[in-house]
Amino acid sequence: MARRRQLYEGKAKILFEGPEPGTLVQYFKDDATAFNAQKKGVITGKGVLNNRISEYIMMRLGEIGVPTHFVRRLNMREQLIREVEIIPLEVVVRNVAAGQMSTRLGIAEGTQLPRSIIEYYYKNDQLGDPMVAEEHITAFGWASVQDLDDIMALALRVNDFCSGLFLGVGIRLVDFKLEFGRLWDNEEMRIVVADEISPDSCRLWDVKTNEKLDKDRFRRDLGKVEEAYQEVARRLGILPEAGVRDLKGPETMQ
Ligand code: 5GP
DSSP: OOOOOEEEEOSSEEEEEOSSTTEEEEEEOSEEEETTTTEEEEOTTHHHHHHHHHHHHHHHHHHTTOOBSEEEEOSSSEEEEEOOEEOSEEEEEEEEOOHHHHHHHTOOTTOEEEEEEEEEEEOOGGGTOOEEOHHHHHHTTSSOHHHHHHHHHHHHHHHHHHHHHHHTTTEEEEEEEEEEEEEEETTEEEEEEESOOSTTTEEEEETTTOOBOSTHHHHTTOSOHHHHHHHHHHHHTOSOTTGGGGGGSOOOOO
């Protein structure tokens, strides 16, 4: 089958030209990387699950008026998205100390933070995504003061909503990474949530046992990585009808 023109290949996703101007097709791979791609692997079925989980979260966000790039899911591994101008920032929201924050500041993993904390990282693989301050962002023109206001407000809304969504299925949203893009409509510009929201980009812990249900299982060689992603999908009620078997089935383009 003739493929659409590939525009970009990242570590976990590929972007193809979309069927209409202003759209793209986002393809979710099973490839996994960690520590700035020093660790590489494959998590079988991850792409299918992340496609579904991200679809589900972006749709729910759309329903409460949080704008996202998501249009609709096309098939098992692909979704149609709006083409946006990606802002070169990784916006991390933290509710509980973990990962880099624990390492950098010596705060024990699992410590509840006094309030949600937003951090910004400059999206640049060669530099290893360094943490930056709002001052750097506005001084270097990566985003304006107004953009940052919008980004911060959206990030907090996503955090509040997703914290509740996950808590409802017995999962603590420890932290997560968001990306944002500028969506142009004639002369009007809106900041929208882009990329994906999935166990690749979130830390998700079981509320009762603190079991990790996210990419840290891969990063830290904890095993049962696929099972953790499946568990998140299962709890959200979005595992494909036929269950796990369906995940490796043929892909059809629509
Ligand atoms: P940390 O800064 O502790 O490594 O990560 C904080 C949160 O942001 C975690 O939920 C992690 O999954 C997410 N995160 C940070 N950087 C990246 C990245 O480059 N890719 C993805 N997928 N998630 C990231």
